[in-house]
Amino acid sequence: METIRMRVDNNLNSEKSYAQAVDLLNNGEVVAFPTETVYGLGAVATNERGVKKIFEAKGRPSDNPLIVHIGTIEEVSNYIEEIPENALKLMDTFWPGPLTVIMKAKEGVLAPSVTAGLSTVGMRMPNHEVALELLRKLKKPVAAPSANRSGKPSPTKASHVEEDLQGRVPLILDGGKTGIGIESTVLDVTVNPPVILRPGGVTKEMLEEVIGEVIQPTKTQEKLDSTPKAPGMKYTHYAPNAPVYLIESDQSIVGNAISKLKNEGEKVALLAPQSFDNVGAHYFFPYGVEGDKEMMSSKLYDDLRACDKTEATLILATTTTTEGVGAAIMNRLEKAAGGKWYNR
Numbered sequence: 001m002e003t004i005r006m007r008v009d010n011n012l013n014s015e016k017s018y019a020q021a022v023d024l025l026n027n028g029e030v031v032a033f034p035t036e037t038v039y040g041l042g043a044v045a046t047n048e049r050g051v052k053k054i055f056e057a058k059g060r061p062s063d064n065p066l067i068v069h070i071g072t073i074e075e076v077s078n079y080i081e082e083i084p085e086n087a088l089k090l091m092d093t094f095w096p097g098p099l100t101v102i103m104k105a106k107e108g109v110l111a112p113s114v115t116a117g118l119s120t121v122g123m124r125m126p127n128h129e130v131a132l133e134l135l136r137k138l139k140k141p142v143a144a145p146s147a148n149r150s151g152k153p154s155p156t157k158a159s160h161v162e163e164d165l166q167g168r169v170p171l172i173l174d175g176g177k178t179g180i181g182i183e184s185t186v187l188d189v190t191v192n193p194p195v196i197l198r199p200g201g202v203t204k205e206m207l208e209e210v211i212g213e214v215i216q217p218t219k220t221q222e223k224l225d226s227t228p229k230a231p232g233m234k235y236t237h238y239a240p241n242a243p244v245y246l247i248e249s250d251q252s253i254v255g256n257a258i259s260k261l262k263n264e265g266e267k268v269a270l271l272a273p274q275s276f277d278n279v280g281a282h283y284f285f286p287y288g289v290e291g292d293k294e295m296m297s298s299k300l301y302d303d304l305r306a307c308d309k310t311e312a313t314l315i316l317a318t319t320t321t322t323e324g325v326g327a328a329i330m331n332r333l334e335k336a337a338g339g340k341w342y343n344r
């Protein structure tokens with residue numbers, strides 16, 4: 001299959017590109033498109049044939065459900081049995097935006113593979129002009145996971161989608177770099193108090209201002225807990241080819257680690273704040289100014305992917321605090337590292 005990539009921002013031909021995307025989706029095909037978080041790989045959420053193609057193109061395990069994207073809040077009631085009061089408040093406050101709300105699904109409306117056998121479904125209204133324009137023109141719900149091959153970091157540029165899915169999808173709508181850079185917050189409101197299944201751009205603090213107590217499980221709780229959580233979180237994620245090790249954000253600790261690793265013959269890639277440019281890494285990918293978490297989240301996946309284009313044999317990534325969007329960043333970094341910290 002040939003993969004076509006079309007720019008859709010401020011382009012005279014963008015109307016044609018949207019029309020082509022809508023045609024493909026209506027014909028049970030998949031289309032990649034940008035959102036404010038990461039690029040998604042979409043299919044019409046009521047079309048089982050189309051939805052199955054998402055799983056094939058990504059190599060995604062079939063027990064991992066998809067998020068349904070919609071263009072207006074009113075559409076939610078087409079797919080949800082009963083919308084809880086707190087869910088309505090959250091949608092009013094944070095949509096369009098990086099919040100996925102898990103609710104009980106109406107039976108027999110969405111394609112069965114979307115929910116992967118669960119009785120619930122996650123819904124979100126993305127805050128990106130291209131995604132919203134596509135939804136407005138299509139007038140149907142779009143099931144879309146991140147547009148990467150399963151296990152790889154999510155795509156924040158159209159070129160990342162190309163790297164992973166070239167020849168596997170017919171069309172990529174190119175809307176440039178995504179803004180937030182990590183995936184939406186996934187919140188389960190079928191339980192009380194609601195539980196954060198995946199931290200993201202809408203933080204625990206922001207949610208609690210609107211609906212009161214929200215649970216954000218600690219790593220230990222996540223391991224012990226047997227209640228259902230986001231099935232996707234149990235798989236390897238966000239992983240570049242070389243092993244990733246987390247390390248404290250301290251120049252002398254990092255500098256010593258790099259000297260030692262060099263002596264052992266390793267080629268080290270370093271992801272760290274800008275000021276770490278003189279600690280001697282073979283390859284350096286700056287997060288931006290220390291403490292600028294928005295910059296860090298927007299660059300993280302691009303940096304992890306860039307490591308694959310180097311000869312690095314080992315990646316050191318400095319950590320940040322779990323305040324605000326730091327919780328989401330640390331969640332992704334821990335997954336990318338498989339929980340490993342540098343301690344030689």
Ligand code: TXA
Nearest residue numbers: 037039040065120121122145146183184230231232233
């Ligand atoms: O920002 C985002 O959320 C991006 C963009 C494209 O919208 N999408 C995304 O989708 O990250 P995906 O499929 O890569 O991640 C969705 C996560 C997975 O961990 C999945 O297991 C979980 O949400 N999830 C989806 N439906 C669920 C449900 N009904 N119950 C629990 N977890 C669910």
Ligand code: MG
Nearest residue numbers: 145146147154
């Ligand atoms: Mg994903």
